[in-house]
Each structure stands twice: as C-alpha cells, then as structure tokens.
Amino acid sequence: xxxxxxxxxxxxxxxxxxxxxxxxxxxxxxxxxxxxxxxxxxxxxxxxxxxxxxxxxxxxxxxxxxxxxxxxxxxxxxxxxxxxxxxxxxxxxxxxxxxxxxxxxxxxxxxxxxxxxxxxxxxxxxxxxxxxxxxxxxxxxxxxxxxxxxxxxxxxxxxxxxxxxxxxxxxxxxxxxxxxxxxxxxxxxxxxxxxxxxxxxxxxxxxxxxxxxxxxxxxxxxxxxxxxxxxxxxxxxxxxxxxxxxxxxxxxxxxxxxxxxxxxxxxxxxxxxxxxxxxxxxxxxxxxxxxxxxxxxxxxxxxxxxxxxxxxxxxxxxxxxxxxxxxxxxxxxxxxxxxxxxxxxxxxxxxxxxxxxxxxxxxxxxxxxxxxxxxxxxxxxxxxxxxxxxxxxxxxxxxxxxxxxxxxxxxxxx
Amino acid sequence: xxxxxxxxxxxxxxxxxxxxxxxxxxxxxxxxxxxxxxxxxxxxxxxxxxxxxxxxxxxxxxxxxxxxxxxxxxxxxxxxxxxxxxxxxxxxxxxxxxxxxxxxxxxxxxxxxxxxxxxxxxxxxxxxxxxxxxxxxxxxxxxxxxxxxxxxxxxxxxxxxxxxxxxxxxxxxxxxxxxxxxxxxxxxxxxxxxxxxxxxxxxxxxxxxxxxxxxxxxxxxxxxxxxxxxxxxxxxxxxxxxxxxxxxxxxxxxxx
Numbered sequence: 001x002x003x004x005x006x007x008x009x010x011x012x013x014x015x016x017x018x019x020x021x022x023x024x025x026x027x028x029x030x031x032x033x034x035x036x037x038x039x040x041x042x043x044x045x046x047x048x049x050x051x052x053x054x055x056x057x058x059x060x061x062x063x064x065x066x067x068x069x070x071x072x073x074x075x076x077x078x079x080x081x082x083x084x085x086x087x088x089x090x091x092x093x094x095x096x097x098x099x100x101x102x103x104x105x106x107x108x109x110x111x112x113x114x115x116x117x118x119x120x121x122x123x124x125x126x127x128x129x130x131x132x133x134x135x136x137x138x139x140x141x142x143x144x145x146x147x148x149x150x151x152x153x154x155x156x157x158x159x160x161x162x163x164x165x166x167x168x169x170x171x172x173x174x175x176x177x178x179x180x181x182x183x184x185x186x187x188x189x190x191x192x193x194x195x196x197x198x199x200x201x202x203x204x205x206x207x208x209x210x211x212x213x214x215x216x217x218x219x220x221x222x223x224x225x226x227x228x229x230x231x232x233x234x235x236x237x238x239x240x241x242x243x244x245x246x247x248x249x250x251x252x253x254x255x256x257x258x259x260x261x262x263x264x265x266x267x268x269x270x271x272x273x274x275x276x277x278x279x280x281x282x283x284x285x286x287x288x289x290x291x292x293x294x295x296x297x298x299x300x301x302x303x304x305x306x307x308x309x310x311x312x313x314x315x316x317x318x319x320x321x322x323x324x325x326x327x328x329x330x331x332x333x334x335x336x337x338x339x340x341x342x343x344x345x346x347x348x349x350x351x352x353x354x355x356x357x358x359x360x361x362x363x364x365x366x367x368x369x370x371x372x373x374x375x376x377x378x379x380x381x382x383x384x385x386x387x388x389x390x391x392x393x394x395x396x397x398x399x400x401x402x403x404x405x406x407x408x409x410x411x412x413x414x
Numbered sequence: 415x416x417x418x419x420x421x422x423x424x425x426x427x428x429x430x431x432x433x434x435x436x437x438x439x440x441x442x443x444x445x446x447x448x449x450x451x452x453x454x455x456x457x458x459x460x461x462x463x464x465x466x467x468x469x470x471x472x473x474x475x476x477x478x479x480x481x482x483x484x485x486x487x488x489x490x491x492x493x494x495x496x497x498x499x500x501x502x503x504x505x506x507x508x509x510x511x512x513x514x515x516x517x518x519x520x521x522x523x524x525x526x527x528x529x530x531x532x533x534x535x536x537x538x539x540x541x542x543x544x545x546x547x548x549x550x551x552x553x554x555x556x557x558x559x560x561x562x563x564x565x566x567x568x569x570x571x572x573x574x575x576x577x578x579x580x581x582x583x584x585x586x587x588x589x590x591x592x593x594x595x596x597x598x599x600x601x602x603x604x605x606x607x608x609x610x611x612x613x614x615x616x617x618x619x620x621x622x623x624x625x626x627x628x629x630x631x632x633x634x635x636x637x638x639x640x641x642x643x644x645x646x647x648x649x650x651x652x653x654x655x656x657x658x659x660x661x662x663x664x665x666x667x668x669x670x
Contacts, residue, residue, distance in 0.1 A: 063578045067530045097578035097610065102542050103535075130609045137545020378559020381514030 040094070041065065044072050052085040053111070058092035061100025073103045077110045086111050091122025101127070101134040167371075167393075174371045175363075178301055181294040193299045200303035204265040205310055211264075212257055212311050213318040219256060220319030221326045223247060228331035237331050241338055242345035244323040249350040253316035254308075255402050258361040261308055262394035266369040269300055270390035273373025274383045282374070292374075301366040308362035309355055316354065349414050357405050364401055365394045422481075423448045423581055423613045424469060429478030430637075431461070431468055438464050440637030441478070451607055451614040453624045456634030457655065462617045463507065465634065466583055469615075470504060471495075482581070500528055502581040503574030507589065509566040511558040517544075517569050518554035524576045543572040546609075548602060564595045568602075575606065584616040588623055596620060600627040633659075 042059040055076060061069060088108055093100070104120060111118040123131060185192045227240035273296065276282050282292050320342070327333040333341075372390035376383050424446040431439040438461040446452050456462050467473040469480055471487060480487050482498055490498065511520050521540045525531070541551045547568040558566060567587060574582055587603065588596035600623050607614055618624065624631055625645060632642040633656060641651050649660050 063525075063529060066535065070531055070535050098542060098546070098575075099535075099539060099578060102538060106538065126611065133546060133605075133609050134542055137542050379513035379557060 042069050042072060042093075042100070044076055046076075046079070051083060052087070053079060053081075053083050054087045054089065055079075055107075056089045056092060057104065058094075060095045061090075061093050061104065062095050062097045063099045066099045066103075069100060069103050073107050076107055080111055080113070082113060083116060086116055086118035088118060088120050089122045090120060090127070091124075093127075096127045096130060098130070098134060101130045105131065105134050170371050170375075171367055174297075174367045177293045178297060178367065178370075181291060181298045184294065185298065191294065193295065196295075196299035197302050200300050201307060203268070204261065204303050205307035208261065208264060208307070208311060209314060212260055212315050215260065216253065216256060216315035217318040217322040219252060220244065220248060220322030220324075223252070223319070224323035224326040225330055228327065232331075238333060238337070238341055240323075240327060240331065241333065241341040244320065244327075245342050245346040246350055248316050248319040248323070249346060249354045251354070251402070253319055254312040254354045254357050254361065255398065257312045257315040258308060258358070258365065258398045259395050261304070261311065261362070262365045262369075262398060263391050265304060265307075266365045266394040267387050267391050269366065269369035270373040270376075270387045271383065273297075273370060274376030274386055277374060277376045278378060278383065297366075297370045300370065301363065304362040304366040305359045308365075309358040312355060312358040316351075353405075353409050353414055357402065360405075361398050361401055364397045368394045368397060421448050422446060423483060424615065425481040425484075426465075426469065427479045427481075429465075429468060429475045429480065431464055431473055431475050437637055439468065439475070442634075442638050444632060444639055444642070446613060446615055447630070448613055449607075449611060450629040451603065451616060451627055453628030453631045454615065454617045454634065455619065455624065455631060455659070458619075460634045461637060462634055463585055466585055466615070466617055470502070470583060500577060501579055502583065503577065503579035504583045505567070505570050505574045505585060505587055507585040509558070509570035511566060511570055511573070513558050515557075516554065517556055517558070517561070520558070520569060521554075521573050521576050524573065528577060539576075540572075543575060544569075546575070546606065547572045548598065563590045564592075564599075567591065567599065571602075575610070578610065579612070581613045581615065584614060584618075586617055586619065588618065588620045593622070597622060597626070603627050 040060045042061050042065045043057070045056045045058070047054045047056055059065075088104060088111075090096070090104060096104075108118045108120055120131065224240055224244055227243050228237055231237050231240055273282070276296070282296070285292050285295055324333075324335060324338045327338055328335055369390045372386040372393070376386045422445040424444070426442060426444040428441050428443060429439055430437065430441055442465065444465075454462055454465070464473055468475050469482070483501060485494055485498055487495065487498065511517075512523065515523065518537070518540050521543055522536045525536060525539065540554060544551055544553060549565065549568050549572070553561070553565065553569070558569070561569065567590075571584075571587070574584075584603070588599050591599060600620075603614060603616070604627050606612060616623065616628065628645070630642065630644060631648050633640050633648070633653075635653075635655055640653055641648065641656060648656055651657070651660075
C-alpha cells in the first residue's frame with residue numbers, strides 16, 4: 001500500500017516537471033487551438049511516460065463545459081492500447097462535478113484493459129468522495145431502441161383492431177352500468193343527485209344555447225342562400241322552403257347540434273372524469289361506499305339526454321329563422337309565403353324523426369365520454385389522448401346512429 | 415433581525431407576500447450560508463412553501479429584495495435569471511415530474527435544454543444520477559405513474575440535481591415516505607451535500623430530518639423568521655411554539 005502510494009507520489013512529481021517542460025499531446029478544443037485559450041477551460045494533456053501513458057487533466061471539469069469535455073475525452077479514449085501503466089492525474093483540476101467526474105471515470109474505464117487498470121491520481125479529499133460515488137453508480141447503460149420492424153408494425157395493427165372490440169364491449173358495459181344505476185335511483189329516489197344534475201344541465205344546455213343558436217342560424221342562412229342560388233335557374237325558388245324544412249328538421253338540426261355537443265360537452269366530461277381519475281378522487285368515492293357511476297356519471301348522462309333535444313329544437317328553429325331571413329332578403333320570398341309553403345312542405349313526422357334521435361345521440365356521446373374519462377391513466381398525455389378519442393368516437397357514433405335511424409325511418413315509411 | 419452572514423448564497427431582505435387580504439409573509443429576512451443544509455420549519459399554513467416559491471420566483475412579492483448567488487433577482491435581466499435558474503435545482507412537494515415523459519427523459523430534460531452533449535453522455539449521466547439517489551438503472555424506462563411515492567421523490571431529486579446545481583430547494587422531501595425511507599432520504603441529502611458541495615434549503619416538518627440532516631434551522635411564524643440557529647439553540651429557545659415543537663411528545667420520542 002505504502003509502496004503504491006510512493007509510486008503515485010513519484011508519478012505525480014514527475015507530472016509537475018513534465019507539464020512545465022514538454023506536454024506531449026494536448027487535447028484541446030478548436031477554440032483553444034485557435035488561441036482563444038481561457039484559463040478556466042478544461043484541458044487534458046499527455047505527458048511522455050516512456051512505455052506507459054500519463055494524462056494530466058486541468059481546468060474546470062464541470063457541467064458548463066460538458067460538450068467540450070466530451071470531445072476531449074472521446075479524443076483521449078483513442079489512446080487505448082496495451083501499456084505497463086496508465087495514470088490520469090487530476091491534481092490540476094480546479095473544479096469538478098458529476099459530469100466531470102463521470103467523464104474522468106469513463107476515460108479511466110475505457111483506457112483500462114484486463115491486464116492493466118488505469119488509475120486516477122492527485123485527487124483532493126473533497127473530490128474523491130464524488131469520484132468514488134460516480135465509480136460506484138456509473139455504468140454504461142444498455143439502451144435498447146425498439147427496432148422498427150415489419151413484424152412490430154403488423155403487431156401494432158393487430159392490437160389496434162383487437163382493441164376495437166374492447167372499445168365496443170366497454171361502451172356496452174358502461175351502458176349497462178348506467179342503466180343499472182338509473183334503475184337503482186328509480187327504486188331509491190332519495191339517492192338521486194338533483195343538484196348535480198341541474199348543475200350539469202346548466203353547463204351543457206343553458207351555456208351552450210348561444211353558440212348552438214348562432215351556428216345553426218348561420219347554417220340555415222347558408223342552406224337557404226345556396227338553395228335559392230341554384231334553384232333560381234329552374235325558376236324553382238320557392239322549393240328552397242321544402243328543402244330547408246326537411247333538411248333542418250330531419251337531419252341537419254339534430255346532427256349538427258349533436259356534433260357540437262360532442263365537441264363541447266363530451267370533451268369536458270372526459271377531461272373532468274379523467275383528471276378525477278388521475279388524482280384518485282374516483283377511488284376515494286368508491287372507498288367511501290359511493291358508486292361513481294351513480295354519483296358522477298348518471299347526473300351527467302341525464303343532463304346530456306335532456307339537453308340535446310332542447311338544443312336540437314332551438315337549433316332547428318334558429319336554422320329555419322336564418323333560412324327564412326335569407327329567403328326574404330336574398331330570394332324575395334316574403335315571410336308569409338315562406339310560412340305557408342313551410343306548412344305545406346313539412347308535417348309533424350319530420351319534426352318527430354329529428355327530435356327522437358336527439359336523446360339517443362346524447363346517450364351515445366355521454367357513454368363514450370364517460371368510458372374515455374375513466375380510461376385515463378396517470379399522465380397528462382393520456383388525458384389528452386382520451387379527450388381527443390372521446391370527441392372523435394362521439395362524432396363517429398353520432399353519424400353512424402344517424403345512418404341507422406335513416407334506414408329505420410325509411411323502412412317504416414316516416 | 416438575524417445577523418448578517420457575509421457569504422450568503424440566498425439573501426432575503428424584508429419581503430412581504432399577500433394573498434388577497436391575508437399577509438402571508440411580512441417583512442421577512444433570511445440568509446442561507448454557502449454549503450449548509452438549512453432546515454426550514456414552522457406551523458402548517460405559516461407560509462413555508464410560499465417563501466420557497468417566492469424565492470424561486472413563482473409567487474409575486476409586494477415588497478423586499480431577494481439575492482441568490484449575489485444576483486438581485488428583480489434587477490436581473492432574462493439572461494442573468496436563466497443563469498441563476500441553471501445553478502439551482504428544485505424538488506417540488508409532489509415531485510412535479512412530467513407525467514408524459516419517462517424517468518430517463520425527465521432527468522435528461524434540463525440537461526438537453528442547457529447543454530449540447532451527446533445522447534451517450536446523457537444516458538450515462540442519467541444512470542449515474544439515478545444511482546446517486548439510490549435507484550436502479552431499470553427504473554429509467556418507466557413513467558412517473560408507474561412509480562411509488564418514494565421513487566417519485568428520488569427521481570424528482572435526480573432531476574433537480576441533473577445539472578449539478580450549487581443550490582437545491584427541497585419542499586418537504588420526506589413527507590409521504592415511511593420512516594425508513596425518510597431516514598434514507600435524509601442520509602442521501604447529507605451524502606449528496608457532502609459529495610457535490612451543495613447548499614440545501616429544505617422545508618420540512620420532519621423532526622428526524624432536522625436532527626440528522628440539517629446544519630442550521632430557521633423557524634417561520636407570523637410571516638417572519640422567529641428563530642434561526644443550531645438545533646441546540648432551538649431547544650434552548652423560550653418561544654412557545656418552539657418549546658412545543660422541540661419538547662413535545664414526538665420530539666422526545668425522536669431524541670430517545
């Protein structure tokens with residue numbers, strides 16, 4: 001032990017002389033080589049040691065100089081070879097942190113070979129703990145990047161397709177749970193959460209009225225304007241009233257409003273439930289003996305099922321009003337003629353066909369939103385994904401439902 | 415007022431913070447010495463976290479000045495502020511790990527922003543930092559939601575230490591850890607402070623931490639520092655809250 005220490009001292013003594021006399025190779029950055037030499041910049045110098053290798057580190061070996069240090073060290077790593085002894089002297093290092101300590105340790109490891117262990121010398125007492133710590137914990141990590149293979153891609157596609165059935169089962173599951181909760185509330189009316197339902201009704205219905213009315217009004221205007229513009233060529237201006245009435249009451253009114261509600265309220269439900277899930281609020285409810293479906297989801301579903309018919313009705317009225325206004329101002333169809341024609345063109349059937357779809361679409365939007373909300377996992381990213389997925393699925397199912405209804409009503413002759 | 419400390423790494427002078435009509439901090443003065451572990455205690459709701467957040471610039475103050483590393487944070491321009499922010503690390507109470515990034519990415523995030531180093535060095539430093547906070551390299555691929563409470567604290571500490579800061583703020587580092595885990599954490603802070611030469615500003619409720627990890631203790635009450643000094647000074651103090659805190663049932667248990 002003593003002998004080794006003596007040897008180290010000797011080496012370190014020789015370093016001092018050698019550094020002053022003739023640095024053999026100097027690893028410097030381009031900046032330093034150009035003469036922009038700063039005293040604080042890290043350096044690593046090779047000192048002639050006969051058969052052996054001796055490197056002398058100096059300057060600041062800290063995070064701030066990490067890019068420079070990395071280049072210096074990777075250059076020095078090329079000196080690997082079989083030698084009787086290898087020393088890295090760090091007595092000239094003015095400051096050292098984890099980055100510097102690790103890079104010195106990395107250099108030491110890569111210069112070592114099975115027969116000769118490289119040694120670090122000249123370590124001051126306060127840095128030796130750091131170097132020891134880095135030596136203890138540092139290891140080259142095995143980073144296994146996922147190779148982009150065809151098998152992997154196929155697997156991904158397979159999983160996605162298999163996931164679709166899972167989604168459908170999840171929706172049916174939630175529908176069942178909501179109906180069971182609703183039945184329970186019918187048996188025990190005291191457990192119904194009226195305050196919560198009214199609160200959500202305000203959020204999804206009352207507060208949605210301005211935007212829904214505005215958008216449907218504009219859509220009504222556009223349909224009317226386009227209809228008049230094209231029908232005028234055949235002198236069939238007045239038929240725009242038929243088109244507007246049937247289109248708005250049967251399809252556009254409810255479909256458009258449902259899409260808006262999916263975007264507006266479906267996303268809000270998913271985000272609310274998702275963040276509650278993330279913060280374990282839903283688990284807390286469950287442990288207190290409450291059913292989250294009954295407490296959180298049933299009031300939301302009910303609010304949505306009540307809100308959508310109301311919004312669809314208001315939307316249809318706004319669209320008819322907008323269409324009528326454009327027909328009058330742009331097409332010269334005065335309001336009296338418009339109303340007369342409208343009464344002839346549409347029957348109560350058209351209105352029923354439209355409004356009957358609304359609660360069903362609301363239920364679909366609500367169930368999709370709640371399933372997605374409860375599927376949120378710990379991360380903010382997951383919340384974003386599920387909210388997106390809630391809106392996309394909600395709109396998709398609304399359109400699918402609309403198609404199913406169209407076939408149904410056509411076959412019963414309504 | 416506490417006597418002036420010449421080589422203070424944080425110098426807080428006369429700061430006041432108000433939320434609505436409640437004054438949380440009222441003309442508070444505090445110095446933190448370079449290289450010490452300062453334990454910061456006080457009753458719940460006294461404003462310990464508020465002071466931490468004020469120093470790091472997350473809560474606006476209505477008066478007073480804050481100097482960190484000798485730089486007045488109000489007078490500093492954006493570049494100087496960034497320079498200061500690079501030199502400190504913060505462990506938030508809940509960890510505040512980025513939930514959509516893995517542990518590895520969380521630790522590498524500040525390094526990648528500030529230093530232009532290779533992916534290889536980033537990965538190696540990540541493993542070293544994880545090792546320093548007592549975690550195995552396998553944890554690196556996990557997401558924060560897959561970690562236990564103690565692991566979150568450790569990863570958050572590793573992230574706070576990612577750039578080798580000179581100053582670390584720890585907001586209740588041992589809260590929510592079991593006593594053994596908390597003891598390990600204190601030991602860890604102590605070791606890191608010794609190896610990296612850190613200055614540590616630690617908000618805590620944990621008497622064990624005060625006894626085992628802290629060099630000096632500052633006590634917050636009524637919006638001011640009511641006492642600052644060694645653990646012996648605290649025990650000798652006649653202030654009613656301090657007497658209760660350091661001579662209560664739990665304190666006696668800790669002192670054994």
